Amino acid sequence: MINQEIKSYFPILNQEINGNPLVYLDSAATSQKPVQVIEALENYYKFDNSNVHRGVHTLGNRATEKYEGAREKVQKFINAESAEEIIFLRGTTTAINLVAQSYGRANVGEGDEIVITYMEHHSNIIPWQQLAKERGAILKYIELEEDGTISLEQVQAAVTERTKIVSMVYVSNVLGTMNPVKEVARIAHENGAVMVMDGAQAAPHLKIDVQQLDCDFFAFSGHKMVGPTGIGALYGKKALLNEMEPVEFGGEMIDFVGLYDSTWKELPWKFEGGTPIIAGAVGMGAAIDFLNEIGLNEIEKHEHEMAKIAMEKMGGIEGLEIYGPKDPAKRAGIVTFNLNDVHPHDVATVLDMSGIAVRAGHHCAQPLMKWLEVSSTARASFYLYNGESDIDRLVEGLRSAKEYFNDVF
């Protein structure tokens, strides 16, 4: 159940900012962390810290068990077939870069196509730009519909037999749009391409089933789903990962090392060069336990509800424009907007003075800003610890911002 009690697990939310109780509406950038996650990190360092996969001593074994235990939690969380398909990395950006540099370099050649969309985060654009430049491949963008959604007709038109990779965001970090990624994966596969999903904004909010989505790769970050920063995961289908070469070489990832040649460990460790992000993985595991306790279906329902209420109440403010799908059922708890005549930075500063944290800027999505024909926007994003009273505070803050700027003008 989502209720006010949940908020009490997040110590950071219990403070005043600029003399007002904090309302945190920037979870799409990073979520806050519950005591359960903070304690898991603390306990790991207090009682279990050691390096993994080596040594005979007890702490080494305990750390290894915790680290690999976290991998199994991630596996179950997204319903991967086996834990070998889960690679711990720094986050979504690193995960997509790994796919581009390993799978991409080996499989994309001159004249081949990589297909993405106008609503991608920079982390799902630039790795492909670099790959396309290096391989002489063509980077294609799927156009968006008027309401900021993707139509399968456009996908059909863009994906051809020359397409080797289709990469798409599941939930847009700006528009909140939930994309029909499963259907897109089918189209990709019909054309012999692999499907990469950027799940950074999806994993915290929806039940993910990679087998049912039939994606080839799924990338996501721990810090957006109440876990610590610096940890994320890449899911890949075992057959593909087995074929792929590592991109980072060194300790941890090797089997035999000779003077001039070496061999790699099995999956997933061949992709985890160097001492892994052990505490981060443990924290991510604790985050998953926390989310499971509440239930992803409950969280998703709550966010649709928040989006619906926010759009209704914010829609009542004259001169406020909301971007993305008008239908709350088509979007997650992300509401990006602009207030007439007041620049988003100025909006964010006024809100901050009222204790309300929102994001202002281009949200790491410059091509999308261009498509929206704006240079920047303000964004309120909701998570399980937000309630209707937070939306009321936001609306009140926005009205004050409007008044303030009308007065000073």
Add this chain to the structure above:
Amino acid sequence: MSFKNLDQLYRSVIMDHYKTPRNKGTIENDSINIEMNNPTCGDRIHLTLQVEDGIVKDAKFDGEGCSISMASASMMTQAVKGKDVETALGLSKTFSDMMLGKDYDDSEDLGDIEALQGVSQFPARIKCATLAWKAMEKGVHEQEKS
């Protein structure tokens, strides 16, 4: 709701420059032409300067951004126009010190620029205020190099 702190940031002189920017546009026969953006937020400025015999004869800006960045650009062009390049760079240093909350050189008349002093209390907004000045500095240095 009252916003006493905000009044330190959004002084009426600043809002006046934002609403009716001075020196908006581009110079045809420019000697310095530079574009700069703030990659974290998307603010963008296009600055053109006409420098003759070491004097900034004309300065114009174009771009998009928040009230602070646009007002600061407007004030900057106003401040450097008619000054020699060295004085303009000196003003930029003064402005940077002011933003960092340091003691600054007020021997030169700062005019409207002084109104931006309150920005130093809003760390997240300092980059908005310094964008135009950074562009000016970079433009001058690039010209010196060539």
